[in-house]
Structure formats: C-alpha cells, structure tokens
Amino acid sequence: MSIKTGAQYLTSIQDDREVWLRGERVKDVTQAPGIQRGAATLASFLDRQVEPEFEDKLTYVEDGERYSMSFLTPHSTEDVQRRGAAYYQWAKWSNGMFGRTPDYKNASVMAFAAAADFLNQNHSSSAPTNFADNMRNYYHEARQNDYILTHTLVNPQVNAQLAKEGLSSPEVALQVVGENADGIIVNGARLLATLGPSANEIEVFPSTLLKASQENIPYAFAFSLPIASKGLRLVCRDSYDDGKPRFDTPLAARFEEMDAVVIFENVTVPWERVFMYKDPLLCNQAFAETNAVVHMMHQAACGKLAKVEFIVGLLCAMAHASGKDKDLNVKGQIAEAMWAAETIRALIFSAEAQAEQDRWGMFVPKRTPLDTSRNIFPRIYPKLIEAVQLLGSSSLMATPCEADFSGEISADIERYFQLTNLSSRDRVALFRLAHDVSVSGFGSRQVLYERFYFGPPNIMASIYYDLYDKDEMIGRVDNVLNGI
Template sequence: MIRTGAQYRDSIRGERDVYINGERVNDVTTHPQFKPLVDIRARLYDMQHEETSKGILTYTEGGETSAIGNKLPYSQTDWWSKRRATDHVMNKIGGVVTRVGDETVGEMWSLFDGAEVLNEIDPQFANNIETHISNVVKGDPFQISANTDPKGDRSKPAQDQDPDMLLHVVRETDAGIVVRGAKYETAAAYANQAFTKPTIANWGSEELSEYAVGFICDLNSPNLKFICRTGFAGRASAQDYPLANKFDEVDALVIFDDVLIPWENVLFYRHTKAAKFMRASLHRYTAFAFIQRNLKFADMMIGAALFNVRQTGLDKYQGVQEKLSALACYREGINAHLTAAIALAEKSPAGLMMPNQSLLYAGRVLACSQLHEVMHIARELCGGQICVTPDAATFHNPETKPWMDKYYTINDEWAAEDRRKLLALTRDMLNSDFAGHRLSFQLFTQSPPFAHLAAVYQNFDWDGPLAFVKDVAGLSDKVMGEQSLSSRDSAVSSWFSNDIASQTPETSVG
C-alpha cells in the first residue's frame, strides 16, 4: 500500500501544463527548480520501505502497510506516533518542509466529523468522504490543499465582478461538475491531488451558491494549467544558500479552465452551510502538523545561534544568555501546546481523537505571531557577519583562501570552512529572499492572523473565567445568561451550528 519514490515520480510525469519563469516545463521531476522537492518527497516514500525508518513511518493493519501520516487518529498513541514520524523525517532530510501531504490530509478528517451536516444535504457527500479517506490510506497519494483564490475586488460579491475570480461550478453533467476559476496551491505542480474548497464565505447570505463547492482534484486532469512563481533553487550556489536550494516549495496559480470533477470526487456542492462548516473546522487536526514544523524551525534557529555565540565565547555573557533563553521559551511554548493538546485531547463527533482545540489554536497563535520577533533575536545572536561574509568561491580561491583562513579561523575547533558553512546556513535561514518568503508563508499558510485569533475565540472555554468571577464577586446567576458563551461541550448540533461556523472565516495560501 505504500509507494516507492519511483512510483511517485512516475505518477507526476503526465501531460501537465506547467509554466515557470515564462517557460513550459517538460518534466517537473528533472527541472532544476522543482527537482529538489520532488527528490525529498520521493525520499520520504522510499524511507517508508527502509528498515531504519519503516517502523516509525508506517503501520500495518489487516495485513496492509500504510503511511502513519494518513492514519485516522483514534487515540493519543496515534498522535504521538505522528509526532515521532514528523521529527524523524525532518531530522533525516536535514531541514523543514511543510507541504508534503501529512499536514494536509487531516483536512478530510474534519469533514469526516461533519457527516451529520453533510447527510442533511446529501448522504452521498458523506459517503464520498469516507471513500476518499480510505483511498488515501490505501493509495498513499501526495495530497495538498487548495484554498486561496485570486479574489479580485473583495468589497464586492463574486457575482458582481468577473465570476472567475472565485472558483465556481459552471455546469453539471452526468459524469460530474465542471468548474472554472483559479487557486493558489503550494506544491501543485508535483503533487497528485488537491482538496479544493472555498476560502471565504463571500457568496453572501444565499443558501445555495455555485461558489460553495469542495472536491478532490486529480492534478493530472485535463484543462488544468500550473503557472508557478519563480523558485529559489539554482539562483546562487548551494554552498552559499543550502536551504533555498533544497527546501523551496514552489507555489502555483492553478487555472481551472472548465475542469471536469467526477461526482465521486465531490465532497459538498452548492450548500453554503456545508462550506461554512468546512471553513470553521478545517484545521482542527492539521494545525498540529503545521505547528510542529515551527517547532523544528525553532530548533534550527537555536542551534545556529548557540553555535555562533559559543565559537566566539559570547555565551558566557548574561545578556547573550537572556536572548538564548528567549529563543528557548518560544520553542518550549510551542512544545508545551503540542504536548498538552495531545494530553488533553477530546473525542470528536465521529469518534476520532481530536487535539484539544483551545490549546492547539492558542499554540498556533504563539508559533506564528512571535516568529518574526524570534528570528530577529536569532539575527542579533548570530551577528553582522551573516550579512557581510563573502561567498564560498572566495573561501576556496587560491588567491583569497589564505586571507579567509586567517580571519575566519578562531581556534582548533572552529576552522574557516566550518565557520563559513554555519554563517551560510544562518544567512539563508534568517536573511535571504528564501527566509523572507518562508516568514510570510508561515504567517498566512493556514490562515491570516485574524482568523488564528478567531479560532481561539470560538474554542476557548469562556465559562470557567466567567463562573470564577461570578462567584468571587457574588453576582447572581442571571449574569451568566440563558446560554453559555462556550459551545465546546454542548450538543453536536451546536458544534456544527451555522452561526458558529460563519464567525470563523479562514483564508490561507495554497
């Protein structure tokens, strides 16, 4: 059931209409700006077969072996296994990648939880979700997320401007629906399929809308075009920019030019209630894997900063130790939220083990809202040499190498070449174009800051503080109102209420 790297490469060599840098791409598996991530994803598939990794990355059930990232979580143990697998992958590849599938497949589990809502609309939609989840477990595809539209004039409803600004259904056929529009999707050019859905509820108050549609899109489908942003790989030497040349996940504007979506791949259609529910619950599982990436990036910043101050003896100063402690607090804050989200996990309506929602979403706010500040602290600790150090060619040129050796060698432990490698890594992590891109991506990839906070508002248990203050102040029971502000422990129908869902808009990059 688990694929090999070769099988994955073969699956994306179809007749795809891919463009980058103004040119048509013949083979994404060999193109220099796609190849690094294709190689990493292929490596992850191969690791599932290797003796040293398969026990961590896979599980066997009913005689079939599948990827641990695709497994529905029914216990806390499942979440510890997923966390262990992600750590193992990042350690083995030597960096952080976000869109490789395990952090997007959980979006389907949220719809699995919403079977009651979908059954009210059309039982076939819920059946399609169950079938798709089973297909993912058995087929091990590289699935990504498709969210953000070009948007156009956001002050106007979609119907009052170019209708293609938001992806929508243009007609129905016996075979399925035909859709038109565009989506920004990270990794689309080299993935297998995308869970495609609306970004925001700008269809107004209508009960039915051609814009309220969610489906699984086979990325080898006819009439798709992939117009990609230029990649960072190959712009400069990999010795000088080791992260940009290996871990750049290329985003694409995917054009749906009347693409047929078979009925069995349609997960909801027309009913705005289903779309609102989906947006409100989309990240209840996937936020975990996303936040764990921030944790690994924090480890990288701490390691680079600590090496930089230790090599020059600055780690003995209190001021430096305080800044290192600030990095550690950020890292441990993320770690604490992830750990507590598992320890206090909750059963979902469908019986899945759902990370504690209030802690999970609060952890996402911490990880994203403070990232830029923590990166700046790491810059301070690494010093100005990350922005003034010459390139690797200068360190290796016979005419300049002696001077580089003289001024960059500190002692027997830190020779010039090791210092160059550390400074190059740090520069690419904190100062390069790639570093700026990654900072913006982390800020918006699951939704913008206002939506992060909205998710916390909808999932925090407000009753506890209210009841405490009521008792301390001696207030009457009337002040609590007839209905609690918190809906987390109410009936399933309240969980999925249209009002709550509509208050949690989430927009994100692909």
C-alpha cells in the same frame, strides 16, 4: 502500492500537468531547474519512511497492508500520540523548512473520511452522487496510492470590500459554471497551492470565510482532482532555488517546495470526486465540524516544534562560534527562543494527553492548545528570525561562496573569516545557513509562510476568541463586582 518509494513518486509526477515557471511551460517537473531539487528531497523522505529506524514510527499496518501513519484513523489517545510522533519525525528531516510534507493533507483526508456522514447532512443539491461515499472512497484511494496532496482554499480578490463581507469576486474566483452527467464544470482561479507543481492531487476546498448566502452557491463546493487534469494550470512564483551548490544555499538547494496560483479553465470534476456542493453553510462548517482543522493543527504544531528547536540549535551554534555564548545578554536572547520551543512542546503534550473521542468515533487532540500554537507561532517565528539577524549581524554578510575557497584569494578567505571556535570554512558554512534562514529569499518566504499559510492571523485570532472557554472567567469578574 500503499507506501510509495521516492522513485515511484518521481515517476508519478511525470505526466502532462500544466506548470508555468519563469514564462515557460515546464516539460517535466522532476527535471526542471527551480523545482527539481525540492521534488528530489521529498522523494528521499518517502524512501526514509520505510528505513528500519523509522518504519514502525512512520507507518502502520492494517489488513496486511502498510500505510503512512498520517492516514491512521485514531481510536485512542495512544493513536493520537503515534500520529504526533510521526509528524514530528517528518518535520525533523527538513527542520520544518519543507513545510508542506504530505502528512498535512493526509491528516485532513483522514478526518473528512472518518466524519464523512457530515457531508451528507444537508444534501440540498440534486447532485447524482453520494458525498460521504465519495469522501470515504477518496481516503482509500489516497491511502492506497500514497498520494502527495496539495490544497487550495482561498479565492483571489479583486474587491477587498466584497471579501470582507464574505463574498467572492466573480471576475476571478473559482466558481461552478455548469454541470452534466459526468460532473461539475468549474472556472476561475484559486490561491495558493504550496507544493502544487510536484503534488499528485489537489484538494479544492472552501475557506471558512464563505458567507452562507444565495450569492455564494456557485462558490460552495469541495472536490479533489489530479494535478494533471485537463484545463488545470499552475502559475509558479519565481523559484528560490537558483541551482547554487548546497554549501552556498543549504536550505533553498533542498527545500524549495514552490507555491503556485491555480487556474481552472472549464475543468470537469467527476461527480465521484465532489464532496460538497451548493451548500455554503455546510462548506463553512466543514473543517471545524469534521475536526479536520484540529488534525491539521496537530500536524502543524509538531512541525513547528521541529522548526523552533532547529532555530534554537542555530542560535546556540552561532553564539558558540564567536564565544558570545559566554555573554549573559546573548544567553538571555537565546533563552527566549528556548521558551518558544518549550511552549510549543507543552501545547502538543497537553493536546495529545487530553485527546477525546468525537461524535464521529475518532480520537481528536484537544483543540485549544493546538489553536494556541497555531495562533502564536506566526507571531513567534518572525521574532526568532529577528534574533538570528541580531546575533548574526555582519557575519550574515561575511559569507563568500564555496568557489572562493578554491579561487585566487583562497588564502585570504582561509585567514580572515576564522572565529575563535570555527575555521573559516566552517564559519562561512554556518553563517550561510543562518543567511538562508534569515536573509535570503528562501528565508523571507519562510516568514511569510508562517504568517499566512493557515489563514490571516487576525481572523484566526478572532476565531480563537469566539471559541475560547471564557464564561467561567467572566463569571468570576461578575462575582467580584456583585460582592460575592
């Protein structure tokens, strides 16, 4: 298959997966209100990959087969840049509002496979399997089938104090409860699989916060499974797509990607799908040492660029609609969003231009600029949304539905909602979009997503501090103090 069509994708998720939404088990996620339109959007993106305009940008050919660009193992700076351009294009289709496009997880699978020998470094468990081969085989399988992957890294917590000490809450955390000739048996829950209900596969990897201790051995593993595995259950939050017309909820009607808590009830993971086992230290180091985290940061930064550019465009359109774009204070507010866009663009450029080969032979963009992007975007995005609210103000509420334009009071609607540069209908459409970005449940979830999807912001900041190349700077302070 290698490049999935939208139709193939939708067929591939019509299986006996166990997805729960609004108190009921979903029979078919491609038909389920609240999930269906997001899956259809993803299907349309898959089809667009091979349109003549995009094919060479979004796919590559190896040994006569065409694959998604995010599976390309980069062997040069140019390869890194090609990957970045593909990430950016994927994100532009949703203006970053469909955060979990498949390239995010593909980036990680590619990197883990390229660095697969890392997984065999400490083969302390007596598992009857070869972890590195498993990862390499999985990469080929995922690439060949163009799997749509989700992932879950975090255990739910009952006792926050335990979590702070790097320990898990045994009542709820996903753990190994047995093993046999077929594989390991796991039981418990995990947070949080964005796109889970409409993915093909789930990667269950360790978070980097697992303390390297004996107590954590049952929690130290990495594996992947089909979503439709026996005993695997997805519990969805409520949907932000409530079936309204696209005019009324322009984002939620298309980009509801859904998040779900994942419950495993004595699920058997075949040995060939196990990538790490019984080694908390190895688990802790895995994302950093394989550089998977850097490739994921690269995908994220390119997606955030598309998103912040969109917010700049939205702010400009809102200001122009009422003629506020002549006001120097408004221009100054929007300029701040423009600086954010240019900052992310410069960070990506810097990271790609400084790409270097790692010890696994793959080219990796420079971590620091991407880590900067990963740390500042969760802080920038809420400010961008605040700017949309401040500029939009009551216009975000002067937003009747599409039905009002053809109802009894349509003449009022046509008259009283006009702005200097926009007809009533165009004004309402624009501000309904701004509402979906900044006020609606969909928009609020976007803010939460940006704050947390890569991990708790304070922990990411402290990792940044630890890794930052600061010794020379501290040395200069010492020099001054020592009179040098």
